[in-house]
Amino acid sequence: MSRGAAVWGVLGLVVMLLEALARLTRLAWEGVVVQFAPLPFAVAVVWCVLNAYAEGYRGFQRRFVPQALDRAFSIDGRSKLEVVLAPLKVLGVWRTDPKVMRRAWVMVVGITLLVMAVKQLPQPWRGVVDAGVVVGLGWGTVAMLVGLVVRLRRAAQ
DSSP: OHHHHHHHHHHHHHHHHHHHHHHHHHHHHIIIIITOOHHHHHHHHHHHHHHIIIIIIIIIIIIIHHHHHHHHTTOOTTOHHHHHTHHHHHHTSSSSOHHHHHHHHHHHHHHHHHHHHHTTSOTTHHHHHHHHHHHHHHHHHHHHHHHHHHHHHHHHO
16 A cells, blocks of 8 residues: 555646646747747757756756655555555655655745746847746656656565
């Protein structure tokens, strides 16, 4: 049951990330490709490279994903509430170390405020920002799924 709870927790979080990716990809495409202009396009390319490294590799793959997978595989499969809310535990906003929970809530609030600010930007600049976020979130989503498969294979051996 614990492996199933871990899978549910990770996949629940992945669904949240995919929903954000779907929304942001459309906006990024509209701003960077549909309304093509050389300067915003060049800025988008640089921004995407920076986000691939900073958000995707360093933020997600190196930091968040290993910790999230540790939380996923620590879910008590006997607790129905913990299983149902497993994606929130994997995210770090519920039933985890207080320091981790504080950091996760600061990130949730901070990201929410940044989203509100970016929504105020006109296209194509909103698309430029969203393009970088799509790259980082996409990298993080893939890293999360690959990490889950690796952990499940290790557990099966």
